[in-house]
Amino acid sequence: MSDISPEEFSSKPFDYLIVGGGTAGPVLAARLSENPDVRVGVLEAGGAQFDNPKVKIPGLLGRSIADPELDWAYMTTPQKELGGRQLLYPGGKMLGGSSGLNFMFWGRGDKRDYEWEKDFGVKGWTWDSFLFVLHGFTLLPWVENKCLLFHRKYSKKSQ
Numbered sequence: 288m289s290d291i292s293p294e295e296f297s298s299k300p301f302d303y304l305i306v307g308g309g310t311a312g313p314v315l316a317a318r319l320s321e322n323p324d325v326r327v328g329v330l331e332a333g334g335a336q337f338d339n340p341k342v343k344i345p346g347l348l349g350r351s352i353a354d355p356e357l358d359w360a361y362m363t364t365p366q367k368e369l370g371g372r373q374l375l376y377p378g379g380k381m382l383g384g385s386s387g388l389n390f391m392f393w394g395r396g397d398k399r400d401y402e403w404e405k406d407f408g409v410k411g412w413t414w415d416s417f418l419f420v421l422h423g424f425t426l427l428p429w430v431e432n433k434c435l436l437f438h439r440k441y442s443k444k445s446q
Contacts, residue, residue: 299326301327302326303325307384308329308383309386310386313383331382333356333381336357351388352375357379362375398414401413401414401417
């Protein structure tokens with residue numbers, strides 16, 4: 288990956304131009320570029336923040352929120368139930384998108400979030416099939432100040 292000037296980027300011919308370097312954009316670009324004959328460009332409004340302590344260090348929890356270099360800092364529409372108050376809705380303004388603002392936390396969604404088979408007809412995408420994969424994750428104890436998340440290989444026997 289390399290940073291180039293906007294002028295140089297716009298002069299390159301691409302087979303695919305992906306707008307948005309959040310979490311999905313680079314994954315799609317990586318898959319498309321597995322074919323050496325395909326040229327893929329990724330356009331991201333924010334910069335690469337790999338070495339930014341506010342993004343990299345979990346102990347700086349929350350320091351990236353509302354930082355104009357890192358966060359779009361969207362505001363919700365006025366909420367009737369909150370007396371017209373608006374709430375901050377963070378959005379990552381960096382390569383990696385909002386995953387750069389997640390403080391290295393991961394939270395499983397509600398059961399209703401995974402009922403795609405019932406809601407959209409996507410075969411095999413159910414809470415039970417997803418939970419089967421989640422049972423493969425184990426939180427390991429702190430090792431040298433690092434908490435590890437391990438995904439064991441699973442089989443139908445390990446359910």
